[in-house]
Structures are given as C-alpha cells and as structure tokens.
Amino acid sequence: MELSLKTQAPPPGHGPLHRLSNLLYRKPNLYLALLLVPPLLWFGAIYFGSLLTLLWQGLYTFDDFSMTVTPQLTLANLVALFHPANYDIILRTLGMAVAVSLASAVLAFPIAYYMARYTTGKTKAFFYIAVMLPMWASYIVKAYAWTLLLAKGGVAQWFVEQFGLAPALQLILDIPGVGGSTLSTSHLGRFLVFVYIWLPFMILPIQAALERLPPSLLQASADLGARPWQTFVQVILPLSVPGIAAGSIFTFSLTLGDFIVPQLVGPPGFFIGSMVYVQQGAIGNMPMAAAFTLVPIVLIAIYLAIVKRLGAFDAL
Amino acid sequence: MTLAVQFTGVSRVFGEVKAVDRVSIDIQDGEFFSMLGPSGSGKTTCLRLIAGFEQPSAGSIRIHGQEAVGLAPYQRDVNTVFQDYALFPHMNVLDNVAYGLKVKGVGKSERHARAEEALALVALGGYGARKPAQLSGGQRQRVALARALVNRPRVLLLDEPLGALDLKLREQMQGELKKLQRQLGITFIFVTHDQTEALSMSDRVAVFNKGRIEQVDTPRNLYMKPATTFVAEFVGTSNVLRGELAEQLTGNALPFSIRPEHIRLVESRLLDSPGQAASGEVQVSGLLHDIQYQGAATRYEVQLANGQSLSISQANDQWQASTPAYQPGQQVTARWARAAMIALQDVAAGGGQ
Known part of the structure; x- marks a missing residue:
C-alpha cells in the first residue's frame, strides 16, 4: 500500500495578526525593541530622570530666612555635608550599614549553605518559606514589635534575667558606641533590628550562589588532597563571594536609606534617611535633602568599586 | 607483581538499587585498566569507590595493599580526572594545576615550577595565566589531566574524560593518554561506555552489566572469546x-x-x-x-x-x-x-x- 505523505500546506499569512507575527519573526530587532521600549521608558525617563532632577535640586539655594528655594546654583549644600553635625550623621549611618552587612553575612552563610547543599524538595520549600515569611509582615509592624521586645521589662530582658545574664548585658550596654541606657535605646538594639529585618536579603543570594556550585568541584578539591576546611576556604568561599556581594549590596543600601528603625529603636541621633525625611518634610529644605540623597549613592558606588576590586564578580 | 587496586566482594547499595553487586577485581600496578559498560552498570560507582567519594556497603577495597574503606578522598594516593573536568572557575590554569600541591603546603615557587612541568607534559606550556573559561573543551581536558597528575599519584582515575569531545579530538586524546600512561608508568583506571575506546587503549577491560562484572580480559580475548551473551553483544557487534x-x-x-x-x-x-x-x-x-x-x-x-x-x-x-x-x-x-x-x-x- 502506498503511504501518502502529502501534508496540508500551511495556511498563508492571512489577517493582520499573522502578518505582524511574520514581520516580527523576520525582524528580530524590531521584536526586541517592542519588548524593551516600555521598561526602558519607565526606567529611563520616570526613574532615572526623576533621580537626576532630584540630585540637580541639590544644587539649588535654600534661603534660611524666608524658607524658600530659589533655582540659583550653588555648591553650599554639598559643602554643608562635611560640617561636623552632618558628617557625624553620615559616619553613624555608614558604620551601622557596614556592621549590619558583616553580621548578616556571618549569620546567613550557614543557613544558605545548609539550604543549598543539604535540603531537597519539601525541606527546601520549607526553608524558602521560613526565610521569606517575615517579609510578608509589614515592615513597620516588625519594627514596632521589636521596640516592645527590647523595651525595659520586655521579652528580651526577661530572657536575659532568667539566664542570670543581666550583669553581662549591663556590661555590654555600658560600652560607648555600642550600648545605651536600655536595649531598646541602645545602638546594639538598633543593630539587632536591622540584622533581623535585612537577613533574608542576604540569605537568598548566597543560597543561589551556593546552589550553582557543582558538587564535582568539591569532590575535585578533596580528591587533590584538600581537607574540608581547605575546600571551604579555597573553593566554597571564593565562589560564594558574588552571592555575599549581592546580599551585602542589599543590606548595605537598605540600611543606608532607612529612616524608620533609627527613629523607633536606639539612641537619639539622625541617620541619613531620617535626615532626608526631616529636611524635606518638617523644614522644607529640599536642596539639603537632595544633597543628603547623594551620599548613599556615592557610598554604594564606592562599595561596588571595592567589591569589584576584590574580584567578587570574576566568577560571574 | 603488586596490586594497584583490589576489590573483594564489594557492594554499594542505594536504597533498593544495587549499583555495585559483589564485585571482585584485581588491578595490576602499571596497568591501563578500563571499566566498560552501559550507563547505570556500576562502572562509575566503582571508580567513585576507589576515589573515596562513595563508601562500599560491603566488601573490602585495597589500594596498594592498604585498606581504603573508611578513608576520605584526601587520604588516598589516587587522583581523578572528572567527566565535566571540574576545573575551579575562579583560578587560572596554573593555580588549578598547582592546587593539589598548595593544599599540601608546597611552597609557591616549587609548586608553580611543578605545575608548569605538568602543563608542559600535556602540551599546554604557556597557558598558565588563562582562566578555564577561556579554553576549548580539549584544552580543559588537558588541564584536568595535568591537575590530577601534578600530585604524582600511583593510580589515576579517569571518569569518561573524552565523552564531551568530538570524534577527531577524542581519537587524538586516546593516543596521547596511552602514550602518557606508558611514559609515566602509573596505573590508569579508565571508565567508558565506548567499547572501541576501551578496546584500543586498554591492557585489560572489565565489562560491567547491572552492577556485576561479566568478564575481565584483554581486548583481544574480550572480542574473540566473549564469555557471555552480554559481552558478545556489547563489545562490537555480534x-x-x-x-x-x-x-x-x-x-x-x-x-x-x-x-x-x-x-x-x-x-x-x-x-x-x-x-x-x-x-x-x-x-x-x-x-x-x-x-x-x-x-x-x-x-x-x-x-x-x-x-x-x-x-x-x-x-x-x-x-x-x-x-x-x-x-x-x-x-x-x-x-x-x-x-x-x-x-x-x-x-x-x-x-x-
């Protein structure tokens, strides 16, 4: 029997939709342009444009006497950033951001390592949810909750007393620059809240980096004679640096820009974020607020340059 | 003659699956020994048992007379060339090759000299400064080989190292591997599913099927006098x-x-x-x-x-x-x-x- 192999000819390009898809198939650049124009418009014009406008306003003049802004260009606001009062704010914020990033990295690494290398299926899903669950609750609620936890007579203090560690806590709270009168009004308390709130942003990128690490690399290292700690230092840690860098960019920049936690927890004293908030809200000094906005941008640029210098992105 | 590797009644069970089932082999010192079989036949598990990435569920494995069961990979005088090469992407070629010496605490100048020597051995002298990503598949293969040889192991394990190369390159590498083995005089244990490769390179071949060994013999005997239907059909056409x-x-x-x-x-x-x-x-x-x-x-x-x-x-x-x-x-x-x-x-x- 003869087998008929004649197939139906494909329907010719009728209709505007057909013609459009044919056109897009033949001209892949047009297709790409159609895909990219909306996000580029959004990102370029609305986001980037307004950011530049904001920074431009940092060069405007604010008249202290009449409390008005005139579009007269001056570097006075930028110079004012280096006045001792403002400079202190920058150093305080920067110190906290560095401390929070370091602590988050140290805390996140073991969790991320366990998630990436030892969990599968349901256990892994459980860990993902456990890490992200705190992000489902409102940030403000969590910050307020911490003020209660850390308050005098709060849960944290109760635990410390149960274990008989009250003198130790008092010793820590007496250290200048770390302590304060109570946990909730100490630098330490503020630091704890920051680490708690930003930790998931550190765990997930490190976990992703470790997940990409082929098991054969670890076997090769052991095969060549490396003991487990040598494999960790020589192979695992260097290859997870891009993840740590990505996570620390989150924790670093989020801490630099935060203006709520510093108001709720910790000793008095402005952070960059709360300074911007006060300058443009209460005082109406938009140019000074804009000048302060420049600080985290510059700090993050410097941070990225250092991280790149250290070779964090070489393995990408 | 001493035995390089000796398996006595070795089994490795994963849950219900018997990956390796009561295998006994004697591999002579200085031999080019191949483990041939289809995927899932247990040949790679046997190699991993020698390397120490797996521990046997039963039986004894001796490497140069020393019981190896319970020893970690870094406690064994064997090195592996991995199927995916497993080069460290964050190190350049020289550091990759020198890695085995570095973790043993060999000084920088000596380990670099020995790494250069190993690279020259695989005809890659002068490639030390490159990153693995800048090399072709064949070159990566050679780096993996140099890295495994730099420790001067008495047994070299090769896990389908030529699988990812195209035919011409594969044939060329087969010749070079054989030459290298004769030159260095160390034991090569070569895992492959390619029967032509096993026949053309080996002194002896073990044919694996379903976790067991069907026959261990010289390539000529394996082809001319197959012992079982499986060997007859798997080695060549029959x-x-x-x-x-x-x-x-x-x-x-x-x-x-x-x-x-x-x-x-x-x-x-x-x-x-x-x-x-x-x-x-x-x-x-x-x-x-x-x-x-x-x-x-x-x-x-x-x-x-x-x-x-x-x-x-x-x-x-x-x-x-x-x-x-x-x-x-x-x-x-x-x-x-x-x-x-x-x-x-x-x-x-x-x-x-």
Missing part, C-alpha cells in the same frame, strides 16, 4: 544465535556468537552444491533484506527461515569493484567456519569475576 537453530548447527543448546565479519556471503544460485557446506563449515540461507554501505565495509542483514536476523559484514577491499554485488530481496547463503562460533553463557558464571 550475531547471537540460540534455541533450535543453535542446536541444529552446533549440536548444543547453548547460545553461540558469530561475528558479522567472520561470515561469508554466497549467492544461493551460484552454489555448486546447494545445502552442502565444506567440511568444518556451517551454512544457513535466508532472504537478504537490507544493505548498509559503510565505506570500508558493507553490512548485510539476512532474514533466516526461522525469523532470526543475521548481520554479515564484508570488507570492501576490492578497489575496482563498481556495482553492488547483491540486491535486497535476493536469496543468499551465509557460511562460516565451525571454529569461529563461540559458545556463550547467558549470565556471568558465579561471583563477580
């Missing part, structure tokens, strides 16, 4: 004839193997004495139903009267021959020497050996 036909031809119910190139094809109508084979020969007839031209040889598929199919390979050694001698649909007769038939066992006889 016609395994069984049942009534086997009994009729050999007077024995055991299945037997006859290689396609040991059969001669004769056109039935040209036979002087149809049905009558010369002494010491057997003959069968059937219908020629497919011809595959393969260049150096032509393969004929003949359908025998009992429905069994017979594969016959005839060398195309007549340079003048212009027209094909046979057409599909023709009645043909196949003849071969009685002595060319090898009686087979259906399963490996006892133990792992």
Whole structure:
C-alpha cells in the first residue's frame, strides 16, 4: 500500500495578526525593541530622570530666612555635608550599614549553605518559606514589635534575667558606641533590628550562589588532597563571594536609606534617611535633602568599586 | 607483581538499587585498566569507590595493599580526572594545576615550577595565566589531566574524560593518554561506555552489566572469546544465535556468537552444491533484506527461515569493484567456519569475576 505523505500546506499569512507575527519573526530587532521600549521608558525617563532632577535640586539655594528655594546654583549644600553635625550623621549611618552587612553575612552563610547543599524538595520549600515569611509582615509592624521586645521589662530582658545574664548585658550596654541606657535605646538594639529585618536579603543570594556550585568541584578539591576546611576556604568561599556581594549590596543600601528603625529603636541621633525625611518634610529644605540623597549613592558606588576590586564578580 | 587496586566482594547499595553487586577485581600496578559498560552498570560507582567519594556497603577495597574503606578522598594516593573536568572557575590554569600541591603546603615557587612541568607534559606550556573559561573543551581536558597528575599519584582515575569531545579530538586524546600512561608508568583506571575506546587503549577491560562484572580480559580475548551473551553483544557487534537453530548447527543448546565479519556471503544460485557446506563449515540461507554501505565495509542483514536476523559484514577491499554485488530481496547463503562460533553463557558464571 502506498503511504501518502502529502501534508496540508500551511495556511498563508492571512489577517493582520499573522502578518505582524511574520514581520516580527523576520525582524528580530524590531521584536526586541517592542519588548524593551516600555521598561526602558519607565526606567529611563520616570526613574532615572526623576533621580537626576532630584540630585540637580541639590544644587539649588535654600534661603534660611524666608524658607524658600530659589533655582540659583550653588555648591553650599554639598559643602554643608562635611560640617561636623552632618558628617557625624553620615559616619553613624555608614558604620551601622557596614556592621549590619558583616553580621548578616556571618549569620546567613550557614543557613544558605545548609539550604543549598543539604535540603531537597519539601525541606527546601520549607526553608524558602521560613526565610521569606517575615517579609510578608509589614515592615513597620516588625519594627514596632521589636521596640516592645527590647523595651525595659520586655521579652528580651526577661530572657536575659532568667539566664542570670543581666550583669553581662549591663556590661555590654555600658560600652560607648555600642550600648545605651536600655536595649531598646541602645545602638546594639538598633543593630539587632536591622540584622533581623535585612537577613533574608542576604540569605537568598548566597543560597543561589551556593546552589550553582557543582558538587564535582568539591569532590575535585578533596580528591587533590584538600581537607574540608581547605575546600571551604579555597573553593566554597571564593565562589560564594558574588552571592555575599549581592546580599551585602542589599543590606548595605537598605540600611543606608532607612529612616524608620533609627527613629523607633536606639539612641537619639539622625541617620541619613531620617535626615532626608526631616529636611524635606518638617523644614522644607529640599536642596539639603537632595544633597543628603547623594551620599548613599556615592557610598554604594564606592562599595561596588571595592567589591569589584576584590574580584567578587570574576566568577560571574 | 603488586596490586594497584583490589576489590573483594564489594557492594554499594542505594536504597533498593544495587549499583555495585559483589564485585571482585584485581588491578595490576602499571596497568591501563578500563571499566566498560552501559550507563547505570556500576562502572562509575566503582571508580567513585576507589576515589573515596562513595563508601562500599560491603566488601573490602585495597589500594596498594592498604585498606581504603573508611578513608576520605584526601587520604588516598589516587587522583581523578572528572567527566565535566571540574576545573575551579575562579583560578587560572596554573593555580588549578598547582592546587593539589598548595593544599599540601608546597611552597609557591616549587609548586608553580611543578605545575608548569605538568602543563608542559600535556602540551599546554604557556597557558598558565588563562582562566578555564577561556579554553576549548580539549584544552580543559588537558588541564584536568595535568591537575590530577601534578600530585604524582600511583593510580589515576579517569571518569569518561573524552565523552564531551568530538570524534577527531577524542581519537587524538586516546593516543596521547596511552602514550602518557606508558611514559609515566602509573596505573590508569579508565571508565567508558565506548567499547572501541576501551578496546584500543586498554591492557585489560572489565565489562560491567547491572552492577556485576561479566568478564575481565584483554581486548583481544574480550572480542574473540566473549564469555557471555552480554559481552558478545556489547563489545562490537555480534550475531547471537540460540534455541533450535543453535542446536541444529552446533549440536548444543547453548547460545553461540558469530561475528558479522567472520561470515561469508554466497549467492544461493551460484552454489555448486546447494545445502552442502565444506567440511568444518556451517551454512544457513535466508532472504537478504537490507544493505548498509559503510565505506570500508558493507553490512548485510539476512532474514533466516526461522525469523532470526543475521548481520554479515564484508570488507570492501576490492578497489575496482563498481556495482553492488547483491540486491535486497535476493536469496543468499551465509557460511562460516565451525571454529569461529563461540559458545556463550547467558549470565556471568558465579561471583563477580
């Protein structure tokens, strides 16, 4: 029997939709342009444009006497950033951001390592949810909750007393620059809240980096004679640096820009974020607020340059 | 002669699956030993047991006389060339090769000199400053080899190292590996699923099937005297004839193997004495139903009267021959020497050996 192999000819390009898809198939650049124009418009014009406008306003003049802004260009606001009062704010914020990033990295690494290398299926899903669950609750609620936890007579203090560690806590709270009168009004308390709130942003990128690490690399290292700690230092840690860098960019920049936690927890004293908030809200000094906005941008640029210098992105 | 690696009744069980099932092998010092088998036959697990990435569920593994069960990979004097090469992406080629020396605490200048030496050995001198990502597949393969050799192991394990290379490069690397092994005089244990590769490079080959060893022998014996139906069919192509036909031809119910190139094809109508084979020969007839031209040889598929199919390979050694001698649909007769038939066992006889 003869087998008929004649197939139906494909329907010719009728209709505007057909013609459009044919056109897009033949001209892949047009297709790409159609895909990219909306996000580029959004990102370029609305986001980037307004950011530049904001920074431009940092060069405007604010008249202290009449409390008005005139579009007269001056570097006075930028110079004012280096006045001792403002400079202190920058150093305080920067110190906290560095401390929070370091602590988050140290805390996140073991969790991320366990998630990436030892969990599968349901256990892994459980860990993902456990890490992200705190992000489902409102940030403000969590910050307020911490003020209660850390308050005098709060849960944290109760635990410390149960274990008989009250003198130790008092010793820590007496250290200048770390302590304060109570946990909730100490630098330490503020630091704890920051680490708690930003930790998931550190765990997930490190976990992703470790997940990409082929098991054969670890076997090769052991095969060549490396003991487990040598494999960790020589192979695992260097290859997870891009993840740590990505996570620390989150924790670093989020801490630099935060203006709520510093108001709720910790000793008095402005952070960059709360300074911007006060300058443009209460005082109406938009140019000074804009000048302060420049600080985290510059700090993050410097941070990225250092991280790149250290070779964090070489393995990408 | 000392044994490089000795397996005694080794099993490795993953849950319900017996990946390696009571395997015993003796691998001589300085031997090029291949482990051949289809995927999932247990050959790679055996290699990983020697490297120390797996621990056996039962049995004993000795490496140069020392019991290795319970030892971590970094406590064993063996090195591995991985299937995916497993080069460290954040280190350049020189640091990759020098890694084994670095973790042993060898000083910088000495380890760099020895790494350069190892790179020169695999013809990659001067590539030290490059990153693995900047190398071709064949070059990465050589770096992996140099990295494994820099520790001067007494046993080198190779896990399908040529699998990702294209045919020409693979053939070239086969020659170089063999040369390197002779030059260094160390034991190579080579895992592959490619029987030509195993036959052309090895001193001896172990054929694995379903976690057990079917036969361990020299390449020539493996091909000419396969012990089991599995070996006959997996190593090269073979016609395994069984049942009534086997009994009729050999007077024995055991299945037997006859290689396609040991059969001669004769056109039935040209036979002087149809049905009558010369002494010491057997003959069968059937219908020629497919011809595959393969260049150096032509393969004929003949359908025998009992429905069994017979594969016959005839060398195309007549340079003048212009027209094909046979057409599909023709009645043909196949003849071969009685002595060319090898009686087979259906399963490996006892133990792992």
